[in-house]
Amino acid sequence: METQDILKKVRHIEIKTRGLSRQVFAGQYHSAFKGKGMTFSEVREYQYGDAIRDVDWNVTARFNHPYVKVFEEERELTVMLLIDISGSKDFGTDLVFKREFIAELAAVLSFSAIQNNDKIGVILFSSKVEKFIPPQKGRKHILRIISELLRFEPTEKGTNISNALEYFTGMIKKRSTAFLISDFIDRSFDNALMIANKKHDVAALRIFDPGERTMPPMGLVDFTDPETGEMKTIDTSSRKNRMLYMNWWKALESYQTETFRKTGVDAVNLATDEDYVQPLVKFFKKRSM
Template sequence: MKWARERAKMDTKELLKKVRKIEIKTRRLSDHVFGGEYHSAFKGRGMTFSEVRQYQFGDDVRSIDWNVTARYNEPFVKVFEEERELTLMLMVDVSGSEMFGTQSQFKKEVITEIAATLAFSATQNNDKIGLMLFTDKIELYIPPKKGRSHVLRIIRELIEFKPEGKKTNIAGALKYLSNVLKKKAIVFLLSDFIADKYQHTLKIAANKHDLTGIRVYDRREEEIPNLGIVQMQDEETGEYLTVNTGSKSVRNNYAEFYRKRKNYFTESFRLSGAGTIDTRVDESYVTKLLGYFKRRG
């Protein structure tokens, strides 16, 4: 019993270290790199009335408040401010395929860092942040809230959450999003997008929300190398298969399957009017995000 308590204490300590490490790295990025770009890329819902002040030379005459002007017998203008508060929703695929990685990191680790960076960038702008983790079902939903402690909770869940499902249902996750978020939100959908049959649901969600798909992938997923006969495990089904990677037709069939999934992602997001970012685990997601924000801004 004592051993179990000590082990739990160690696990908690290790988790907090991981959370802190990701916070330091991603907060630095959001503070020094993404803060202003995020603000420019994602505008508020519009302009809201702030106050009236005396007319100054150069003011637009269309902003004159005629009621106040008549009352004081001198010109006053209405001052408006951007209604800045927004909601950021992170939709994260935690299916089995996210645990794949042949370079320095798993896809899941890169997705966690990107999500944390986006969350801290949103916090800088006083926006609410929510999280949805999904596989072939909704694994976890955290409603949007503000604050550092809330963001740290999101990072903890991204690091340690153990999903029940292994497969991927993007359409189901998008449908759930449309049901729970009634007002327009900034939505980032993070996945490897090795899935299909989500185009219609994506279009509905993108009509309501400002939606961006971030596809995180590994170079070894694009094609199978010639390694002879090897045993492979499907991360989403757990099934082991003996594959003859020396066969050119096997390699070509797999490459064709992967190409179709990639094209389906690109075409579906293009038709829905949503944004896309492609980043490989061994590439700089910082450069990709920054380029995307600047293009939008």
């Protein structure tokens, strides 16, 4: 993509996502994530209307009566975007590639953050951490983030979510809200995710293209793995081959679902061929309960 094209794309994303952040997400973002960036103050008895997530279960069990933790809101929150830019992000069967879809999501979250006077930082990763953009505020900073997402070319194509999470946990000392944005085509990242979520407030945004779910019968097709470069010719008209692919995809989704459940990380699935506004609003509202 040429520089002029990137600038036009950045501007287009800014216009669209600033409006969404202001009109749709600002309030939901504040209630769903702002409250996580607080310092502990005291424990008091539960009152009607208190959030269930604030219940102190240890104190409640000790006194056989519900108690909640009381927090003092910090003046600003650090929001981190951990963004997967591996080879699979250049896949797309509809009108948009996953990479462009992710850039737009990142912009929405970034503008929501600065509207709440929060800092926003980014970790771009593949099979290694490719780039770290320290948390800052301001429109200029967000435009840089969008531009990097559209034009940055990773030096590696694979995916290692554990490595990115370990880097994040070691780099960001202050408790923050983190959005892990990926298609999660990876394994064995559950321990790193659990550790990160204990130190920070992690939410997972799983991006997928509808064309990834099934293998259509198109005869002999040459496939190239975008992350390994491996090439294979597969007979897609074979029912056995289509079933093998479907079972692989289902196993991957099962691992992802179980990992998010086990680690206590809230997750939302976002399809590139659908509007992400309603799923995100619903996701934010759920976290606010």
